[in-house]
Amino acid sequence: xxxxxxxxxxxxxxxxxxxxxxxxxxxxxxxxxxxxxxxxxxxxxxxxxxxxxxxxxxxxxxxxxxxxxxxxxxxxxxxxxxxxxxxxxxxxxxxxxxxxxxxxxxxxxxxxxxxxxxxxxxxxxxxxxxxxxxxxxxxxxxxxxxxxxxxxxxxxxxxxxxxxxxxxxxxxxxxxxxxxxxxxxxxxxxxxxxxxxxxxxxxxxxxxxxxxxxxxxxxxxxxxxxxxxxxxxxxxxxxxxxxxxxxxxxxxxxxxxxxxxxxxxxxxxxxxxxxxxxxxxxxxxxxxxxxxxxxxxxxxxxxxxxxxxxxxxxxxxx
Amino acid sequence: xxxxxxxxxxxxxxxxxxxxxxxxxxxxxxxxxxxxxxxxxxxxxxxxxxxxxxxxxxxxxxxxxxxxxxxxxxxxxxxxxxxxxxxxxxxxxxxxxxxxxxxxxxxxxxxxxxxxxxxxxxxxxxxxxxxxxxxxxxxxxxxxxxxxxxxxxxxxxxxxxxxxxxxxxxxxxxxxxxxxxxxxxxxxxxxxxxxxxxxxxxxxxxxxxxxxxxxxxxxxxxxxxxxxxxxxxxxxxxxxxxxxxxxxxxxxxxxxxxxxxxxxxxxxxxxxxxxxxxxxxxxxxxxxxxxxxxxxx
Numbered sequence: 097x098x099x100x101x102x103x104x105x106x107x108x109x110x111x112x113x114x115x116x117x118x119x120x121x122x123x124x125x126x127x128x129x130x131x132x133x134x135x136x137x138x139x140x141x142x143x144x145x146x147x148x149x150x151x152x153x154x155x156x157x158x159x160x161x162x163x164x165x166x167x168x169x170x171x172x173x174x175x176x177x178x179x180x181x182x183x184x185x186x187x188x189x190x191x192x193x194x195x196x197x198x199x200x201x202x203x204x205x206x207x208x209x210x211x212x213x214x215x216x217x218x219x220x221x222x223x224x225x226x227x228x229x230x231x232x233x234x235x236x237x238x239x240x241x242x243x244x245x246x247x248x249x250x251x252x253x254x255x256x257x258x259x260x261x262x263x264x265x266x267x268x269x270x271x272x273x274x275x276x277x278x279x280x281x282x283x284x285x286x287x288x289x290x291x292x293x294x295x296x297x298x299x300x301x302x303x304x305x306x307x308x309x310x311x312x313x314x315x316x317x318x319x320x321x322x323x324x325x326x327x328x329x330x331x332x333x334x335x336x337x338x339x340x341x342x343x344x345x346x347x348x349x350x351x352x353x354x355x356x357x358x359x360x361x362x363x364x365x366x367x368x369x370x371x372x373x374x375x376x377x378x379x380x381x382x383x384x385x386x387x388x389x390x391x392x393x394x395x396x397x398x399x400x401x402x403x404x405x406x407x408x409x410x411x412x413x414x
Numbered sequence: 415x416x417x418x419x420x421x422x423x424x425x426x427x428x429x430x431x432x433x434x435x436x437x438x439x440x441x442x443x444x445x446x447x448x449x450x451x452x453x454x455x456x457x458x459x460x461x462x463x464x465x466x467x468x469x470x471x472x473x474x475x476x477x478x479x480x481x482x483x484x485x486x487x488x489x490x491x492x493x494x495x496x497x498x499x500x501x502x503x504x505x506x507x508x509x510x511x512x513x514x515x516x517x518x519x520x521x522x523x524x525x526x527x528x529x530x531x532x533x534x535x536x537x538x539x540x541x542x543x544x545x546x547x548x549x550x551x552x553x554x555x556x557x558x559x560x561x562x563x564x565x566x567x568x569x570x571x572x573x574x575x576x577x578x579x580x581x582x583x584x585x586x587x588x589x590x591x592x593x594x595x596x597x598x599x600x601x602x603x604x605x606x607x608x609x610x611x612x613x614x615x616x617x618x619x620x621x622x623x624x625x626x627x628x629x630x631x632x633x634x635x636x637x638x639x640x641x642x643x644x645x646x647x648x649x650x651x652x653x654x655x656x657x658x659x660x661x662x663x664x665x666x667x668x669x670x671x672x673x674x675x676x677x678x679x680x681x682x683x684x685x686x687x688x689x690x691x692x693x694x695x696x697x698x699x700x701x702x703x704x705x706x707x708x709x710x711x
Contacts, residue, residue, distance in 0.1 A: 106526035107531070109526075110524065110583065114546070117582070118549045121560035128560065135566055182430075182433065196430050205638065205690060205691060206687055206690070207661055207664065207686070209661045209664050209665065210683045210686065217444075218440050218443040223455060291437075296706055348553075351555075352645065352661075356665065373559055374648070387560065390556065
């Protein structure tokens, strides 16, 4: 029965496509990054590490690394923690959990580009409901809460909210200002990602046997927090590891919101890697620089994934 | 005790409701803007749906329509004008063509390979499987640039092929299907062989039907990812409007925040976004399953 040669026809298309579409481009990117090739050029010259030297010395690329790092470092932990909190809250509800689940999952489903535009209008300084909501709240409860006046060390006359109110409703131009743009982009990233993490955590939570909680209670872990520390968190170890990896890989690839909302600006504060590749290689036709960024980008992702595999094998006990 | 529990429960709902409002905020904005008139949008008045007063729309008249056609309620005007301005059905159709082609080719390639990896014994099987595992690590968006260079050299930029080709291989699909086929009992296949079925018919007549639940989840995963994908179409479609997928269409509608009218623009964005969201709400369970499929180990 095994003398058939069918398997060759079964695996050949997949192997050929894997080589052409996934493996060869890795080498192609590596190769191009050592040359001065631009798309359309007839000839190319080997220039060694020049592209990489440019990448690590020029201000633009340093800013690119910064923007990407900021985005990843902010979005990953917050969206993971929010996802976990939402999952635990939903899990402990008596009713209504399904509705919240649907709502929180909507951003994962919806076309991100469309939602980015919707956010752009929501946060628009003159048309958006956010700033009009803030402006209408001057001197009221909203100012007290959102201006952090309830924190003992915040002077209510100096809070950002009060100052903005006093200066003729000078609230931030969220996406246009140097000091807020990247945080606003991060916010949209978190908004989009946390529902996905929540669903993964919900699946993880259902896998924890009830008896463990009873056992923990008998051992004296009475409060919710103690039970969380003793049972939930360790049991969610594998889920957490997976959630963190997949979120990191996804956040590294942020592009849609940047392209449509900030174009990497103001002054390159949101100039993330995917956008840099797009801008350099496609819009400015600097293929070789784009290839160098691609290589660094792939390097980051591969290191991360290997790191995850390593931890899975060494640390996480089931 | 009872009262305490209720207080705890309402606290949770309070937090979750605030979260839900934040999550729904842009959806509200989108729908609301697509229903209201330009004045209402600019003065942020009228709540969700606005006053819906019958009025004549100046932009419409300027475009060359008769005053009669241009006098109507804002919501009708917004959606009507959106369809007049851009070939929305065409974009939606392109989205369907591209996502379906991608999915069908992915299955045609992945299913036999997964079957071979799971159920056939042949020399080099372990090697092929480790190749699949390695390829799982490569993010296709990450290698977009070399792929683009290859397509450009082949003269395929601005074609359907450019939109479809890079996604024809889904190593994730192979992996998933292999894991699924591993659970199918060998007896089933042996029985089929006894009945004189060839390996080809086994794949398509025996394995395919057993794999329907996994395939359905994979279909949702694949279709959602490619329907929403913006980066890749943006790379390879440079100007040909006939090839625009829904996200490229959305980008075109926007045309800068200072474009003349926001109502029709938002109406087009809503139209393009809605099909998937409606499908999601109808078949929620399946969707969540399919999209979090990547969470399976």
